[in-house]
Amino acid sequence: MSTRGMRSVTVRAPGKINVFFRVGAPQRDGYHEVASLYQAVSLFEEVTAAAAEGFSVRFTGPIDASGLPLDDSNLALAAARLLAERTGHAGGAALTVFKRVPIAGGMGGGSADAAATLVACDELWGTGLGRSGLLPLAAELGADVPFALEGGTAVGTGRGDELSPALAKGVFHWVLALSDTGLSTPVVYRALDEHRDAHVHALGRQPDTVKVDTAVLQAVRVGDAGSLAEAMHNDLQVAALKLAPELAEMLELGESRGALAGIVSGSGPTVAFLVGSAQAAAELRSVLGRARVRALTVTGPVPGARVLEG
Incomplete structure (x- = not known):
C-alpha cells in the first residue's frame, strides 16, 4: 500500500x-x-x-x-x-x-x-x-x-x-444541560407556527424580516456576561417548552442556582446557562448533576473547523 x-x-x-x-x-x-x-x-x-x-x-x-x-x-x-x-x-x-x-x-x-x-x-x-x-x-x-x-x-x-x-471580546462561560430526548427542528418550527396562529390576537402578525437586537451585539462586543444575560432570546423556546415541558423545570433550577440566564439553544432540547465565571460554571454543573441532569461546562467563542496537527 x-x-x-x-x-x-x-x-x-x-x-x-x-x-x-x-x-x-x-x-x-x-x-x-x-x-x-x-x-x-x-x-x-x-x-x-x-x-x-x-x-x-x-x-x-x-x-x-x-x-x-x-x-x-x-x-x-x-x-x-x-x-x-x-x-x-x-x-x-x-x-x-x-x-x-x-x-x-x-x-x-x-x-x-x-x-x-x-x-x-x-x-x-x-x-x-x-x-x-x-x-x-x-x-x-x-x-x-x-x-x-x-x-x-x-x-x-x-x-x-x-x-x-460579530466583534466579540473576552470569554463567556456556559453550562450545557443535556436532555435525553431529541427534538426535531421541523417539528419545533411547526409548533411555533401553530402557537403564533392560535395567539395571533395577542402576538400580532409576525414580520417577514427579522434582525438581531443591538443590545445583544453590544453585550458580546464588550464581553459583558451580565448584559448578554439580559439580552438573550429565542423565539423557538416557547415551542420547545411545549413539546418538552420538563425543560421549563430545568431552566428554573439553573436560574435559581446561580445562572445569570438560561436559554433553550436553537430548536432544543439542550439548555445553555450563562454564568459569570469558571467557578460558577463548575458549581452549577454539580448542582445539575445532583438533580440527575447531564451537564457540561464550555467556553466561547472558539475558532471554526481546524486541522489537528500530529
Missing part, C-alpha cells in the same frame, strides 16, 4: 449555541427568515478522513450514535461526496467521526461534522479549495454548516446561512 493510501487527516469543528434567535413569518416555500447570533463553544466534533476507494462513515466517542444514518443522508458523507463531485476528485474517503455534541440537541453537531469533513477531505485529497472555496459548498449542505466552518461569534440571517462576523 502506498503512503498516500495510508494518509489520514483529522479536523475538529465546534458545536454552537444560539445566543439570540428570532424567527420571521413562514415564507411561501415554508421556510422562515431568521436572525441569529451564533457562538461557537468548546465542545468539538473530530472527523478523521482516510484515503479510500469509496465513501463510508463510522461513529465513535461518548455519544450514542447508533441511530444515525450511515448512507448518503448523513451530512458528513454528503459533504465528502459534494467536494469530490465539484473538484472532480476520483478517490473516496473513510470517515471516522468522534462525537461529543449531542444529537438533535440544537447545537449543530451534524453541521460541525460536515464542516470538519470538508476541511479534512480538501486537505487529504489536495483539492486546494481552502476555507473561502469551501464556504459555498458548506451553504449548500445546510444553514449551520458555514458557521461551523468559520466559528467565533457571528450574525446569521436569511435561513441562518448568510453570515457576518
